Amino acid sequence: MKIKHNHFNKSKICDKLITIGDNMKEEIKKKKKKNNKATFNLLEVIVIIVMTSLIVGVSTGIVVYNNYYEIDKKNNKGNTNYIKEIEAAYNNILNSYVEKVDESELTNAAIKGMYSYLGDPYTSYLDKDSTTNLMDRLNGEYKGIGVEITSTESGTMVMTVFDGSPASKAGIMVGDIITKVADNDVQNSTPSVVSNLIKSTNGTTTIEVLRGGVYKTLEINVEKVSIPSVSSNNFDGVGYIKITTFSNNTYEQFKTALSSLEKENIDSLVIDVRNNGGGFLNAAVDIAELFIEKGKNVYGLETKEKTEYYKDSTKESRKYKVGILLNSASASASEILAAALKESYGATLLGLTSYGKGTVQETSELETGGMIKYTTAYWLTPNGNKINNVGLKPDVEITGDYNDDMDYESDTQLLTAIKNMK
Numbered sequence: 001m002k003i004k005h006n007h008f009n010k011s012k013i014c015d016k017l018i019t020i021g022d023n024m025k026e027e028i029k030k031k032k033k034k035n036n037k038a039t040f041n042l043l044e045v046i047v048i049i050v051m052t053s054l055i056v057g058v059s060t061g062i063v064v065y066n067n068y069y070e071i072d073k074k075n076n077k078g079n080t081n082y083i084k085e086i087e088a089a090y091n092n093i094l095n096s097y098v099e100k101v102d103e104s105e106l107t108n109a110a111i112k113g114m115y116s117y118l119g120d121p122y123t124s125y126l127d128k129d130s131t132t133n134l135m136d137r138l139n140g141e142y143k144g145i146g147v148e149i150t151s152t153e154s155g156t157m158v159m160t161v162f163d164g165s166p167a168s169k170a171g172i173m174v175g176d177i178i179t180k181v182a183d184n185d186v187q188n189s190t191p192s193v194v195s196n197l198i199k200s201t202n203g204t205t206t207i208e209v210l211r212g213g214v215y216k217t218l219e220i221n222v223e224k225v226s227i228p229s230v231s232s233n234n235f236d237g238v239g240y241i242k243i244t245t246f247s248n249n250t251y252e253q254f255k256t257a258l259s260s261l262e263k264e265n266i267d268s269l270v271i272d273v274r275n276n277g278g279g280f281l282n283a284a285v286d287i288a289e290l291f292i293e294k295g296k297n298v299y300g301l302e303t304k305e306k307t308e309y310y311k312d313s314t315k316e317s318r319k320y321k322v323g324i325l326l327n328s329a330s331a332s333a334s335e336i337l338a339a340a341l342k343e344s345y346g347a348t349l350l351g352l353t354s355y356g357k358g359t360v361q362e363t364s365e366l367e368t369g370g371m372i373k374y375t376t377a378y379w380l381t382p383n384g385n386k387i388n389n390v391g392l393k394p395d396v397e398i399t400g401d402y403n404d405d406m407d408y409e410s411d412t413q414l415l416t417a418i419k420n421m422k
Contacts (some may be wrong), residue, residue, distance in 0.1 A: 095325070107368070111370070120373055122359055123373065127370045129192075130370075131371040138279055141225060145170075146166055147167045147172060156191045157177050166225065172220070173211065179209060180207065203221070207220055212323035229243060230250060230253035235418045239258075240270045242272040244281050246283040247283065250287075251283045273338065273381070274326060274413075275404055276333075278333045290318065292345050296382065299382065303376060312344070321347075324342070327354070330392075332355075335355070339381035343381050349393070353393050354392040356387055358389075361375050400412040400417045
């Protein structure tokens with residue numbers, strides 16, 4: 001089997017990718033037992049793009065170091081007798097097992113088993129659907145209608161409607177239960193089935209929803225939708241930018257928001273990465289470079305062979321006060337941005353200790369469309385510190401509950417952070 005390695009060529013060290021892991025949900029539960037100061041939304045959310053089984057907002061990321069090359073059987077360094085045993089076991093199941101076996105699922109199980117044996121929660125296998133879903137979300141745009149949905153006892157429920165999206169224009173509302181897509185009854189279907197039906201539609205379709213006991217049929221366009229990952233506000237001279245994920249278009253959204261705030265003559269800035277579990281590393285690096293002076297370290301990579309640092313190569317920088325608002329679900333790209341701005345810009349860390357995701361993974365794409373990922377290095381802060389399983393400790397601890405649906409007036413952590421930055 002040939003393995004194709006993904007490549008995203010942008011930075012001089014080679015572009016990086018932070019993908020979403022599956023282990024953080026349980027880890028957060030464990031941390032919450034120890035520290036009840038923070039709460040998290042653990043609902044399984046599916047963005048309408050075939051977003052099967054991704055946990056949005058509570059899952060941690062992994063830093064991925066990518067190259068372009070293929071590995072085939074000629075490059076196999078293992079004992080060929082063991083490979084033959086695996087092949088024999090595979091064929092024995094297909095030929096002799098009493099019931100029909102799905103070869104695709106059997107292959108997935110075999111690959112997952114090998115990576116699970118390593119005992120590393122960040123070394124694992126993603127099947128084709130999971131790989132596609134992950135990349136769609138991180139690309140920051142997708143074919144769909146602009147909603148997030150989740151599975152409930154009543155059916156597939158709309159959790160979020162993106163502003164300006166086809167869903168918003170058609171009148172879909174948060175809390176609606178999707179019962180039909182075109183002529184397909186989806187009352188007993190999973191969110192992934194619903195999302196696949198919507199994505200497979202070209203042009204205009206109809207969606208039936210149940211709202212307040214009344215069924216409504218809405219005509220809606222299925223088109224390319226941009227996923228918003230940045231929001232902003234101005235609190236009497238203290239700028240505020242919230243980053244929910246680091247997708248392919250997050251940097252442009254952030255830069256636009258920052259430019260608008262600076263036109264309002266802000267004196268300081270709070271960057272909120274609470275509940276942000278990762279995304280594309282280059283987005284976090286590009287944002288950091290808006291503030292850090294040229295030549296200063298942004299982050300480092302430590303492998304078995306060497307340690308190498310990525311330095312700011314841009315002319316752009318800023319001088320005003322910056323605070324980074326964190327909690328225990330801030331991970332990976334969020335931590336890289338926070339560490340870079342703290343150690344190379346002098347930013348203040350506010351809130352709670354971050355998650356502590358400091359290992360680096362490489363991804364390889366299989367011919368089947370799946371992806372394998374495995375740990376290859378540690379990432380370091382600009383000063384050479386490792387934060388894996390430790391996290392970033394705040395300069396100013398701010399306790400309090402937080403969830404993504406809070407309004408500003410109810411968000412005591414944010415209000416305290418803004419007060420600290422005046």
